[in-house]
Amino acid sequence: MSKMMLNVNKHKSSKALQPGRVNRMSPGYGMYQQQSAKLQMTPQLRQAIKILQLSTPELLDWVQQELQDNPVLELDGASAGGWEQGVGRRGAGLELLQHAADHQPSLEGHLREQLSFIQPMSRTLRRIVLYMIGNLDTNGYLEPTLDEIALTLHVQADQVEQALAILQSMEPAGVGARGLRECLLLQVRALPDSSPLVPLLIKHHLEAVAGYHVHKLAVQLKASTQEIKLAMNVIKSLNPRPGAAFHAGDVKYMIPDVMIDKVGEQFVVRMNEMAAPRLSLNGQYERMVQEGGGNQEVRQFLRERLNAAAFFVRCIEQRRWTVYRVTQAIAEEQIEFLQKGAAHLRPMNLRQIADKVHLHESTVSRATAGKYAQTPWGVFELSFFFPSGVSRELGEAASSESVKTRLRAWIEQEDRSKPHSDQKLADLLTEEGIQISRRTVAKYREELGLASSVRRKRL
Template sequence: MRQGYGMFQQQTAKLRITPQLRKAIMILKLSTPELHEVVRRELVENPALDMAGYDWDTYHINNVSPKFFRHTATPDANYDAYLHAASNEVSLERHLKEQLSFAKKIPQTIRKVITFLIGNLDTNGYLGTTLEEVADICKVDMTSANYALRILQSFEPRGIGARNLQECLLLQVQSLSDCFPLVSLLIRSHLNEIADYRISKLATNLQVAPQEIQAAIDVIKGLNPRPGGAFHIETVPYIIPEVIIEKAGEQLIVLLHQATSSRLSVNGYYERMVKENTEYSKAAKFLSHKLHAARFFMKCVEQRRKTIFRVTQAIVEEQADFFWKGSGHLKPMTLKQIADKLGIHESTVSRATAGKYAQTPWGIFELKYFFPSGLQMDRGDSASSERMKLKIKEWINSESPRRPFSDQKLADLMKQEGFKVSRRTIAKYREELGISSSVRRKRI
C-alpha cells in the first residue's frame, strides 16, 4: 500500500454537550439565590414564560420568602414601614467627624487637614498616606500636619490614624492608666518575638520573670489591631435552605420549599396564537421558539428539584445517626456512594450538593458537609474528620494550662481510643479548629 497525504471521510462517534444539556447542568449547579436570579432574567427575556404571583413593578431578587417568590401586589395589613426603613449604621468617617465637630479651639485650617486625614483612613482605621503628601495637598507645613494627626489619634476608638501596627498598639497603651512600662517596650522592640511566643528568650534578654512577660503579652492580646473594623459595614449573607430535614416520630422526613417549577407556566395567550396562526411567519416562528425554550426551562428547574430531593433522601438514609444523635456521629461518606445508590454520575451528585443548604435538627449545613473524609479505626470501623475534631476539642478544653497537650500527645490519645491518626493530621485538624499550638496555649 502506498502511503501519502490526502483527504478522507471517516465516521466516528463523539460525545458532545448540546446547548440544552449545558443549560440543564448549569441550572442544577445553581444555589437558591442564583436560581432566583436566573428565573427572574428568564421571565424578562422570554414572554412565553409566566409565573404565578410575579409582579413586574415590585419584584426584586432580594424580596424572597420560604416560598421563593412573594406576590406583593396586595398590601399586607400587618406591614410595618418602620421595620423596612433604611439602616442607619454609623460609619467610621461619620463617627470621627462628629467628634471633630465637638472639639473646641481647633483652627479652621487644622480642621480641614483633620477632615482630609479622616477621608484617607482605610477600613481598619490606618492612615493610607504619608504626612508629606498631606502637607503638600492641604498646603500646610509639616508641623501643622503633625498637629492635625495627633488630634485625630486622640479620638475614639483609640488607635485610629496609626500608620502601622506598632503605632496603633502604642496609641492604645497610652490610654491605659494602669499599664506597666514593659508592655510598651515589648511593642516597640519585640513584636516579632511576641508573635513567635518566645517567652523564655524575652525573659532572659530583658532580665525579668517569665510571668511578667506573660502578663504583658496578655495585655497586648487585649488590644485591637483593627480599631476601624467595628465600623466597617458589610452585607450579611442570608442562607435560604434548599431542603428541611425533620424528625417525625421515629422517622426522618425531607421537605422542600414550594418548588419554583410549580409556579412557572407557559403563557396561554401566546400558545393560542401559535396554534391559530397556520401561516409560516416570522412572528409564529419566534413564538414557537420561545414556547419551546419556556417548556425546556421549566423541565430543567423541575428536574433540578427532583434531583436535589433524591440526593438529600439518600444522604439522610446514609447519615441517619447524625440526624438523630448529632455531629459526633457523622460517618465518612463519598459522592460515589450516593451516586451508586441512585444510579447517577458522581458529577451530578456534586452539582446537586454544591451551594445547597439543609435545615436540620442540629442547625443549617451545606449538603457538602455530609461528605466528610474519614480515618480507619483499629476495630475496622471508620471515623469522620468531624468526630476527630470533636475529640481534639474535648481534650484541649480539659488540658492543664501549664502543660498543654502537644500534637504528638493528642495523636497518642487518639490511638488509645482506636483512631489511626498521625501527628500531622492532628495538626491539620487543630488548625482547622482555629486552635493554637501547645507552645502558644501554655500559661506560665
Template sequence: MNMGMGLFQEQTLKLVMTPELRQAITILQYSTIDLISYLREQATENPVIELQEAAGEVASAQVEKPGPEIDWKEIVGNRATGEYSPMKSDNSYNPLDFVSQGSVTLYEHLENQLGYVKGFTPLQRKIALFLIGNLDEKGYLEVTLEEASERLDAEPEEIEDVLVVLQHFDPVGVAARNLEECLLLQLQHLALDDDKIVQVVQHHLQDLADNRYQRIAEKIGCTVQDVQTMADLIRTLNPRPGAAYSTVETRYVIPDISVEKVGGEYVVLVNDIATPRLRINNFYEKMLSQQQSQNEAKQFIHDKLNAAMWLAKSLEQRRLTLLRVTQAIVEMQLDFFERGVHYLKPMTQKEIAERVGLHESTISRATSNKYVQTPRGIFELKYFFTSALSTASGESASSESVKRRIKALIEAEDRKAPLSDQKLSELLLTEGVEISRRTVAKYREELLIPSSAKRKRF
C-alpha cells in the same frame, strides 16, 4: 495491509452537549441565591417568562389554560397548571427583610465628629478632611506627614497636631500610622499604658505572637506571669478599628434543603420558598393562536416558549435531584442526626451516586454550594462527605468526628502543660483511632488551633 484513501460509513453513539443540557447542568449547581439571580436574568431576556417574587410581588398577567401547541401539564406533571411553582405556601414573610444594614462609612462617621470640634481654623479642617480621606478600610493612615505637607502646603507640625486630634476620635485607635501606634492609642484610652507594656508593644510584638514570654521577661525585667498578663490584655485590643465601618457586601446563606424529624422519621423538604414562581405570559400565548400573526413572530414566540419549557423542566429536575441526594445522605448519616457529629460516618460521592443511580459528577454539582437546615444546625452538603480513618477494631471513623475529638481534648487540657501533637495521637490511639502525629497537626491547623507551645500558660 492495503493502505489508501476512501469513504466509509460508520455508526457512532455519543453524547452531544446541547444548550438545553448545558442549562440543566448549570441550574443544578446553582445555590438558591444564584438561582434567583439566574431566573431574573432569564425573565429579562425571554419576554414569555414572568416571575412572581416570593415576597408576594404578583406578575401583571395571569396564566390561562395553555393551548394545544405547548402542553405544560405534560412538562411538570401534577404540579403544573400553566405555571411552575415550587412554593409550599403563600407566606410572604422573609426574615432577611428585617436585617439591619449599616450605611454609615468610616469617613462619614469621622466627618460627623469633626463637626463638633471647636477652634479649628479652615486650614486645619481642610487638613483633617484630607487625613480622614486617606484612611484605609482598617482605619490606618495611608499617607506620611511629609506627603500631606506637600499636598496641602502646610507645615508637618501643624498636620501632626491635627492628626493627634483625629486619633482621639471614635473608634479608638483610628488614624494610627502602624499597628504599634494603634495599640498604644487604645492602651492610652484605657489608662493602661505603663512603661513595661509600652516596651512590649513597641519592641516585642513578634515574640508575643510566638509566645516567647521568657525572652520578653528577660528583656524588660519582669516575671513570665507578668508578660502573660500583658499579652492577655493586648489580645483584647482591636488591631483594625475601622473594620466595623467596612462596606464589604454581606453574603447570606439560604438553606436549599430542610431536614425535619416528624414522628420519629426524618423528612427531607426542598426549600423553594425563596424561589420566585415561573409563569408564562398569556399575551404571547394568544398570539400563537391568532391567524393574522406573522410567521416570523410565531416562530420567535414558539422558540421562546420552548426555552421556557426547558427552563421549567430543568428547575423540576434540580428539585428532584436535590431531594434524592439529600435523602440518601440522611439514610447513610442517620447516626449523625440522632447522636451528633462524633457519629458522622465516612462517606464519598461515589457511594451516594451508586445509591441514587446517578453519575458522580452529578452528585458533585448537586452538593456544590448547597446548604441543608437540620435539627443540629445548618451544614453545607459537602460537609457530610469525609475521608475515612482506620480504628483498632478494623472499622472506619470520619475525619470530621476525629477533628471534633481533637478539639475536645485540647479544650479539656491543662493549659500549663498543653497536649503536644504526639500526645494527642497517643490519646486517640487509646480510643481506637489510628492517626499519625502529622495528621493530628494538619487537623489542628484546619481547626485554627495554635501549637502546644503557643497554647501554654504560665
C-alpha cells in the same frame, strides 16, 4: 432534559489499493465503512447542565431574566405566594434577595460619627481627619505617610500631626496606627495601671514575646519570670487588628435550597419554594397557537417562545428533583450528624451518593455545588457533607470535621496554665480510636484558627 445526540458517520467504501486482493490479516491503507458513536453537546443540554449547577441567587437572576424576555412564561399561581407580595408577571422583578445577614456599621461611619461630636475644630483640621479616616485599611491602620498627606492636602506638617492625634484618640483603641507596634502601644496607653514592662516589650522585644521566650526576657530585662508572664498576658489580650470587626466585606446572600426538619423521630427533606420557583406557561398564548387563525408570523413567534419556555420549565423541575434526591440520600447517610451534631459527621464521597441515587458523579457534584441545606444544627453547603476521613480502629473512619470539633472542644475546656500540646491532642484522639499524627493535629488546629499550646498558655 434534552438527550445527547448519537451521530453515526458512514464512510463510503472503495476498492483497495491492490485490486482483486484484500489482506484481512494486516492493516493497510484504504477506504472502508465504519460506524462511530459520538456524544454531541446540544445547546439545550448545555442549558440544562448550567441550570443544575447554578447557585440559588444565580438561578433567581436567570428566572427573572426569562420572565422578562419570554411573554409566555409566568410564575405558577401556587408558587407565586412564596415570593414577595405584589410581584407581577413583568417589570416588578423578584424582590427575593433580602436574606443578607445583618452587619455592623463600617469603620469609616463609626469614626465619622465620633468626629461629629468633637468640638471645637477648625475646618482644615476636620478635613485632614476625614481624609485619614478614608485612607484606613481594613485593619484600621493608616496607609499613607504623614508627608504624603501634607503634600496631597497642601497643609502644614504640624496640622497633620494634630489630626493624627485626634484620630488615634478615637475608638476602637489602636485605630490610625501606622504599624503593629504603634497599634499596641496606643491600646496600652488606654489601659489603667499597666506595668512599664508592657510598652518596653512592645517597643523592643515583640518577636521574643511572640515566641514566648520568658526566661530569656527575664534575664535581659532583669525581671522575674512572673513579671514577664504578666506583661506578656497583657500584650496578648490586645487587638492587633482593631478595624477588622467593622469590616463588613461583601454582602452574601444565603437562601437554603432545602430544609431538613425533624418530625417526630424522622428527618424530612423538603424543598424551599423561595429557592426553587415553580413556573408555568400562559394558557391564553397556548390557546392562540392551538386554535390557529390570526397572523402566521405571530403564531410562529409564540410557538417558538412556548417551546423555549416549556424546556426551561422542565430544566427547573429537573433541578428541583435532582437536588431533592441528592439531599435525601445525604440525610440518610449522615443521620448521626442530624441527630447529634458535627462531631458525628462521617466521611463520605460523591460516588457513594451517585450510586445511591443512580446518577453520575459529575451530576451529584453539580447538584451540591453552591446549594445550601437548613438543618437542626444550622445552614450548611451540601458539599460540607462530603468531608475527608482519617483512619480509625476496626476499619471505621472519622471525618476531619468531627476531629476538628473534638479538638476545638478540648482546647476550649483545657487548663490555660497547662494547655494541651499537639502530641497530647493526638494521644486523646488515639484513646478514642482515631489514629492521627501530631502533624495532622497541628494542621487541623491551624485551620481552626487556634494558636499553639505555647501561645495559648496563661497564668
